[in-house]
Amino acid sequence: NAGVTQTPKFRVLKTGQSMTLLCAQDMNHEYMYWYRQDPGMGLRLIHYSVGEGTTAKGEVPDGYNVSRLKKQNFLLGLESAAPSQTSVYFCASFTGGTGTSGRYEQYFGPGTRLTVT
Amino acid sequence: LAKTTQPISMDSYEGQEVNITCSHNNIATNDYITWYQQFPSQGPRFIIQGYKTKVTNEVASLFIPADRKSSTLSLPRVSLSDTAVYYCLVYNTNAGKSTFGDGTTLTVKP
Numbered sequence: 001n002a003g004v005t006q007t008p009k010f011r012v013l014k015t016g017q018s019m020t021l022l023c024a025q026d027m028n029h030e031y032m033y034w035y036r037q038d039p040g041m042g043l044r045l046i047h048y049s050v051g052e053g054t055t056a057k058g059e060v061p062d063g064y065n066v067s068r069l070k071k072q073n074f075l076l077g078l079e080s081a082a083p084s085q086t087s088v089y090f091c092a093s094f095t096g097g098t099g100t101s102g103r104y105e106q107y108f109g110p111g112t113r114l115t116v117t
Numbered sequence: 118l119a120k121t122t123q124p125i126s127m128d129s130y131e132g133q134e135v136n137i138t139c140s141h142n143n144i145a146t147n148d149y150i151t152w153y154q155q156f157p158s159q160g161p162r163f164i165i166q167g168y169k170t171k172v173t174n175e176v177a178s179l180f181i182p183a184d185r186k187s188s189t190l191s192l193p194r195v196s197l198s199d200t201a202v203y204y205c206l207v208y209n210t211n212a213g214k215s216t217f218g219d220g221t222t223l224t225v226k227p
Contacts (some may be wrong), residue, residue, distance in 0.1 A: 004160075031213055042217040043161070044206060050213045060213065090160050096213065104149050104208045108160025 002026055004015065004109035006091050011082040012115045019113050021051035021076040023091030030096035033058075033106065034066060036087040043090060049074055081116045088113050119144045119207040121218040128224050135169045135192045137217045137221050139205030147211045150181060155220070161204060166189070187202050192223075200225045 007022040023032065031052050035043040035058075045058030049068040063085060065077045076091075078085060090108040122140040129135045141150070150169055153161035165172060167179040167188065178191040192199060202222050208215040 017185070018215070033214070035217070043217040045214060045216065048214055059216065103163065103166055104151055105163040105166075106153075106161075108162070111158070111160055 004091055004093050006089075006109040006112050008056065008112060010113045012117065013078075014089050014117055015082060017081050018077070018079050019114075020078075021036065021089055021091075021114075023074045023076070023093075023109060025074075025093040025107070027036055027074050027093060027095075027107065028071070029093035029107070030071075031045045031094040032066070032068065033092045033094070034074065034076045035090045035092065036060065036085075037090060037111075046076065046089075079116075085115060087115045119148055119209075120216065121205045123203075123205055123218055123221045125172075126222040126224070127128045128226060129194055130196055130226050132194050135195050135223060135225075136220050137190045137192075137203055137205075137223070138187055139207075139218075140187050140188070141205070144185050144207055145209065148185075148209050150179070151206045151208050151215070152177070152179065152190045155202045155204065158205075161217075164203075166208075173177060187208065195223075195225045197225050197227060199223065204224060 004025045033048040034046040037043045047066040049055045052071040067075045089108040089112045094106045119141045151166040152164045155161040165179045172179045180189045202220040204220040206215040
């Protein structure tokens with residue numbers, strides 16, 4: 001049981017390049033989230049999904065797109081990277097309810113550190 | 118979504134009890150209060166949740182007054198390993214999402 005995994009762990013992009021970040025979870029969770037965390041700041045929600053085939057915008061969606069074609073995977077795309085997108089990106093998953101634990105608990109991945117030059 | 122406000126930083130010493138208060142004035146009926154801990158270079162980790170009154174688990178207690186406009190995370194007898202950033206989140210069960218504030222950086226000194 002790997003929990004939530006993120007690929008890649010580190011990446012350096014040049015301005016204007018594109019890339020896709022992959023998040024995978026093996027807990028059969030319905031909900032998945034993408035956050036970004038800038039230095040010294042809290043996490044800000046980019047996009048989220050409440051089930052396979054659905055996506056919704058969070059607080060800071062501009063410049064990003066997402067897809068949830070399979071329940072276990074949530075992809076975050078940057079079509080044309082900008083230096084302002086330099087950040088650490090965290091993915092999280094959640095049952096969608098209290099589940100067997102009775103908790104509204106999000107499980108986070110280890111993060112992807114992205115630098116755009 | 119309810120916005121949260123926490124102190125930016127707190128200092129404590131090993132063995133002391135630490136209380137971190139979070140303000141969430143516009144909390145809604147369908148909102149649950151959750152707290153997370155984050156170490157450097159790691160994702161946040163769930164600590165505790167509550168709706169009202171007091172909740173206690175093996176690592177912390179959470180106190181929520183009747184009006185639910187604030188909550189206090191209590192960490193008993195902290196150690197150096199409790200040095201981390203603590204986030205208060207209000208999770209909205211209708212929207213299926215929550216908002217992170219900027220968190221409280223707790224530094225435990227020997």
